Amino acid sequence: MKVIKLNTRNFVLLFTAFFYNSILQAQVGIGTTNPDTSTILDIRSSTKGVLIPRMTELQRSRITETADGLLVQDLHTGKTVTNRNNYGQWGIVDPVINQNVNFTAFFTAGSVHVLNYDLGSGHQWTTFSLSGPLQGVCSADNVIIFITQTHVNAIFEDANKVVQLSSQALSGGPVVDMGITTNVSSIAVLLKGNTAYRFRLSGATWSTTTLPSTPANLRVLKDRIIFTAGTSVFYADGNALLSQPISGSRAAIYANADAAIIHTTTNLYSFVPLAIGGMDVQTNTLATDVTNVYDNGQKNRIVVQSEDKLWVLRYDPSVGGQWSSINITGPVDKVVAADKF
Numbered sequence: 429m430k431v432i433k434l435n436t437r438n439f440v441l442l443f444t445a446f447f448y449n450s451i452l453q454a455q456v457g458i459g460t461t462n463p464d465t466s467t468i469l470d471i472r473s474s475t476k477g478v479l480i481p482r483m484t485e486l487q488r489s490r491i492t493e494t495a496d497g498l499l500v501q502d503l504h505t506g507k508t509v510t511n512r513n514n515y516g517q518w519g520i521v522d523p524v525i526n527q528n529v530n531f532t533a534f535f536t537a538g539s540v541h542v543l544n545y546d547l548g549s550g551h552q553w554t555t556f557s558l559s560g561p562l563q564g565v566c567s568a569d570n571v572i573i574f575i576t577q578t579h580v581n582a583i584f585e586d587a588n589k590v591v592q593l594s595s596q597a598l599s600g601g602p603v604v605d606m607g608i609t610t611n612v613s614s615i616a617v618l619l620k621g622n623t624a625y626r627f628r629l630s631g632a633t634w635s636t637t638t639l640p641s642t643p644a645n646l647r648v649l650k651d652r653i654i655f656t657a658g659t660s661v662f663y664a665d666g667n668a669l670l671s672q673p674i675s676g677s678r679a680a681i682y683a684n685a686d687a688a689i690i691h692t693t694t695n696l697y698s699f700v701p702l703a704i705g706g707m708d709v710q711t712n713t714l715a716t717d718v719t720n721v722y723d724n725g726q727k728n729r730i731v732v733q734s735e736d737k738l739w740v741l742r743y744d745p746s747v748g749g750q751w752s753s754i755n756i757t758g759p760v761d762k763v764v765a766a767d768k769f
Contacts, residue, residue, distance in 0.1 A: 455467060455468055455469070455470065456468065456469045456470070457469075457470045457471075457472075458470070458471045458472070459471060459472040459473045460472045480499050480500060480501055480508070481500050481501065482500070482501040482503055483500055483501070483502070483503060484502070484503050484504055485502060485504050485505075488500055488502065488509075488518070494511045495511065496511055496512070497510060497511060498510065498511040499521070507520050507521070508520070508521040509521060529545070529569070530544065530545060530546040530569070530570060530585060530589075531543060531544040531545060531546065531572075531583070531585065531591055532545075533572050533574075533583055535558070535562050535574075537561075538557060538558055539555050539556065539557055539558055540555070540556050540558060540574075540583070541553060541554075541555050542554045542555070542556070542583055542591045544585070544589070544590075544591050546585065546589050547589060552591075554590075554591040556583075556593045558576055559576045559577070559578050559579045559595070560576035560577040560578055560579075561576065561577065562574060562575070562576065563575045563576060563577060563603065564603060564606060566606050566607060566608045566616070567608065568608045568609065568610050568614045569610070569612075569614075570584060570585060570612070570614060570629060571583065571584040571608065571614045571616065571627075571629050572584075573606065573608055573616045573618070573627060575598075575603060575606070575618065577598075578597060578598055579595045579596060579597055579598060580595070580596050580598055580618050580620075580625050580627075580634075581593060581594065581595045581596075582594045582595075582616065582627045582629075582632070582634075584629055584632060586632070592632065594627070594632050594633075594634065595634075596625055596627070596634035596636070598620055598625070599620070599621060599623055600621055601620050601621015601622060601623070601642075602620070602621065603618070603619070603620045604619035604620060604621075604642065604643055604644065604646070605618075605619050605643075605644075605646040605655070606618045606619065606646075607646050607647070607648040607653050608648065608653075609648060609649070609650065609651050609652065609653060610648075610650060610651075611650055611651040613628070613629050613630045613651075614627075614628075614629040615627070615628050615629070615651070615652075615653060615664050615666075616653075617646065617653045617655070617664050619639075619643045619646060619655060621642070622638060622639045622640075622641065622642060622643075622657075623636055623637065623638055623639065624636065624637045624639055624643065624655075624662065624669060626664055626669060628666070628667060631667075633667075635667075635669075637662075637669045639657040639658070639662070640657055640658035640659075640660065641657050641658040642657070643655050643656065643657040643662070644656055644657070644679075645679065645680070645681040645690075647681055647683035647688055648683075649683055649684075649685055649686065649687070649688060649701060650685040650686060650701070651701060652664060652665060652701045652707070654681070654683065654688050654699060655681075656674070656679045656681065656690065659673055659674060659675070660672060660673050660674065661674055661679075661690060661697070661699065663699065663707055665701075665705065665706065665707060666705060670707070672697075672699075672707075672709050674690065674692060674695065674697060675692065675694055675695050676692025676693040676694035676695050676714075677692060677693050678692060678693055679691075679692050680692075680718070682721045682723070682730070684723055684730070686700070686701070686728070686743060686745065687699065687700045687701075687730060687741065687743040687749065688700075689721060689730060689732060689741065691714065691718040691732065692714075693714070693717065694713065694714055695711055695712065695713060695714055696711070696712040696713075696714050696718065696732060696734075696739060696751075697709065697710065697711050697712075698710045698730075698741050698743070698749040698751065699749075700743045700744075700745065700748045700749040701745060702745055702746070702748060703745040703746055708747075708748025708749055710741075710748070710749050710750075710751055712739065712751055712753075714734055715734070715736060715737075716734045716735035716736050716737075717734060717735060718732055718733065718734050719733050719734060719735060719759070720732075720733040720760070721733070722763060724765070728742060728743050728744060729741065729742055729743075730743070733760055735759070736755060736756060736757075737753045737754065737755055737756060738753060738754050738756055738760075739751060739752075739753045740752050740753065
């Protein structure tokens with residue numbers, strides 16, 4: 429990596445040019461030439477993240493006139509914290525740390541070393557050889573899925589709490605996406621080329637499905653994984669990978685833990701996993717394009733805005749989904765929820 433050093437004069441000139449460019453454009457896009465209209469700064473990347481300032485609690489306490497919403501990474505706790513008001517009171521941004529970690533994998537050049545904590549008062553190391561460099565990973569409470577150049581692999585505990593490795597050879601094509609459910613009987617899906625690779629913790633089995641075209645739009649629900657390929661929606665449900673045909677083009681998907689919505693140029697679909705197994709699928713015909721989606725998961729409602737309607741999906745895992753709608757004139761100017769958090 430090449431490090432560029434700027435003297436004070438050059439830094440001021442660079443900052444001034446950036447500042448005035450921002451004022452003239454009113455928005456700045458990094459990694460995009462079309463920043464979202466609601467942002468002053470829109471950063472997009474599929475390979476890198478944003479690194480905020482890291483400091484100790486003492487250093488953080490020395491910040492004067494702390495702005496509401498200020499973000500820093502606390503080096504003592506490893507947590508991201510934000511200033512909740514203008515009086516220097518800080519709160520944790522991170523969710524509650526998971527306490528159900530049964531094992532941890534340490535990847536080296538040719539091996540993965542797994543430390544299993546789930547053995548009463550003791551612990552145990554297990555080492556597996558790798559078929560190539562690590563190329564991606566995802567995990568849940570009880571399984572770690574990782575990719576090498578030639579295989580997709582699952583690390584899991586068997587019934588005797590012994591760590592095991594299950595591998596599946598890969599065919600050609602680029603890796604598209606990968607996801608894993610968070611329920612007890614975890615299901616993982618890797619999309620690579622035109623193939624879906626599925627791992628089910630119950631039985632510790634891999635299976636593969638050839639897809640009609642390159643998949644996209646993978647989303648993870650609580651106990652289902654859903655994605656699109658060609659003119660169909662696919663979802664992993666237990667041991668099966670099921671599909672539902674869809675009409676229209678430019679398929680886009682929105683999902684929370686309990687429901688998914690897919691809209692195309694002509695149709696609006698809802699997918700609600702049922703508690704007894706299977707998926708409830710509902711279809712509506714669209715006269716105009718979808719422009720926004722609003723989610724109130726606490727009330728089991730998702731609102732979809734098109735140019736002429738507001739659609740409301742009410743979903744329940746015991747009965748499925750139910751749609752209703754009202755006609756509107758003109759775009760929605762603002763949305764305000766009666767909420768305080």
